[in-house]
Amino acid sequence: MSAAVLDVRGLSKSFGGVRAVDGVDFAVAAGELLALIGPNGAGKSTCFNMLNGQLRPDAGGVSLNGRSIVGLPPRRIWRLGVGRTFQITATFVSMTVRENVQMALLSHHRRIGSMFARASGLYRAEADALLERVAMRDQADRVCGVLAYGDLKRVELAVALANDPRLLLMDEPTAGMAPRERVQLMELAARLARERGIAVLFTEHDMDVVFAHADRVIVLDRGRLIASGTPDQVRADPQVQAVYLGSGAMYGHAQ
Template sequence: MTALVVQDLRKSFGGVEAAKGITFTVAESELLALIGPNGAGKSTCFNMLNGQLKPDSGSIKLFGQEIVGKRPREVWRMGVGRTFQITATFGSMTVIENVQMALLSHHRRLRAMIPFAGDLYRDEAWELLELVGMADQAGRACGTLAYGDLKRLELAIALANQPRVLLMDEPTAGMAPRERVQLMQLTADIVRARGVSVLFTEHDMDVVFTHADRVMVLNRGELIAQGSPQEVRNNSDVQSIYLGSGALYGAEPAMEASA
């Protein structure tokens, strides 16, 4: 089943075309990577998908329902979650309180925040923290967490809305290589078990080629390649964009390319 259908998506800023007729689909439970050099249009694409930017033209359908023109909160309510390159948590709140805040919003109980919000959805929040391996740090203030733990917490917060499609912007940015592998494997296991579709951007090609079911490559607002990791790895246009010439991430130890 197709979760997301994007057709002929276009967006310009003045004389700069940031998206030039982008068309793709995301299947149910699929992990689809969107890669490309700086300025390729990845962030613009993401911001249109979750309603932060309105495309100049084109269509975005979530399980057959058009979402172009809807506000970010409406898109979120329809089942499109998102994580960001720079984590956004409440540093003075505890880990579990951050997840409870997301659950309060999901259940439309934000007006109940005071004075007994700390008692609401605590068990549900605990289950999400266990899912991402953060239950043992539930009582810690977010401001004291290591960056890798913040990324795990952000995943739990994103899952609180029970998303059908999850947009992940540089999910492993700022993490050590071993943490990157662990987080993406955790993400892959969780979303496949829950039937969530994932579209993610990533600069670490080792992560992309290990975990993505398919890969799309943007360059100057255009989709220049899409297919299996191996097909994209062997694409001459992709090789040229990333390395100038030669093979893109062959059998030797993986390299990183700027996203």
């Protein structure tokens, strides 16, 4: 494996007497898709929120390309090359597809003050190039409020790519999508990751998506890492089977 883009060591976070994340270690390399899975309350969302600065760890380290990002606010982390998509899409519904991407580009180029002028001509070609990558160029002039949910997910991915990320955090990327749309989105994410050398960490409740697209899988249960390996290794792991099989939790909605 190539050098880690993201390196997490001993990551821990408690809320009161509950250890939401307890001494978690993992790394993600350039071009790799790593799935983070586990039942409700496993600590996945808490882990994600520490990685992009929404929560500060109680202990442990998080390094991006060898640089510690612990304690940095989300915007600083974003500027260092960390993109994120969310379980519920967050686009400006009254703006066009292109304008949504342009807003992200304005922020990336530190031109957000230009939004008070007509921003429609700024970074238009760059926005269209990103939309081309996610197969949304032909819908660039449509208002986001009328798009199908799967198309909104593609727009959100284009927005996440606007800062040329080295690491992409995808929180439940296929939630709410039809089965065919799930496959298409993850194939797109995998292709972009490998073409551009982006490290991708994603959470996902659909195990078919995880086992079909992840290069490696890590499993959290009650805040602790209980398994790590290839999809086949994790699927066959006795501890994973003991934790999930029989309760149906492995196919439950991730948190």
